[in-house]
Amino acid sequence: MTECIFCGIAAGEIPAQIVADDPEFLAFRDIAPKAPVHIVVIPRRHVASLAAAADLPEAVRARMPVFLAEVAELEGLGPTGYRVVTNHGPDSRQSVFHLHWHVLGGTLLSDAM
């Protein structure tokens, strides 16, 4: 077993409700959803946060925003809208130290960000 929970999900060692799968990315439902739709999107390769994004290959970085939009469309959020969030470090409340994006929608989202 890997020590990183998201690497464990990417390796199929830790169960998750997968919603989209790609050679470089994985999308699965957050276990503690903060909105009616709350998907977590990760690159399969381990980097700790957005601060280390430069360590990902250029093609992976280029696919990232496209994959995020594809996941939101797949979840039917295109017409109603969605928020995409990533957290780095303590002030952001980052809790898993593998770069991940939250895709949130299905309700009017908070004005707080």
Added chain:
Amino acid sequence: MTECIFCGIAAGEIPAQIVADDPEFLAFRDIAPKAPVHIVVIPRRHVASLAAAADLPEAVRARMPVFLAEVAELEGLGPTGYRVVTNHGPDSRQSVFHLHWHVLGGTLLSDAM
């Protein structure tokens, strides 16, 4: 004058407090900050939101996460942390229809997202 306010800022027609500048991206202070540090990051090329990210050239998409992290570092947010957010459509409260990322930090951020 362009009709898009962020295209206007990118063209230098509308004033903004620029914090980082790049051939493909621009970062400036939000005029209504929601955190002690609140930077808006835009690609200079107009696309309406993340939903249209595929319309950006691959090299621009690949630079996007790296530029976001660079801006956060420049603002001194690396050690304390930061949140990066983009909104698409009504449920997300998107208000300017030019793809933009909010980089937020300088305080413990909301748990709401």
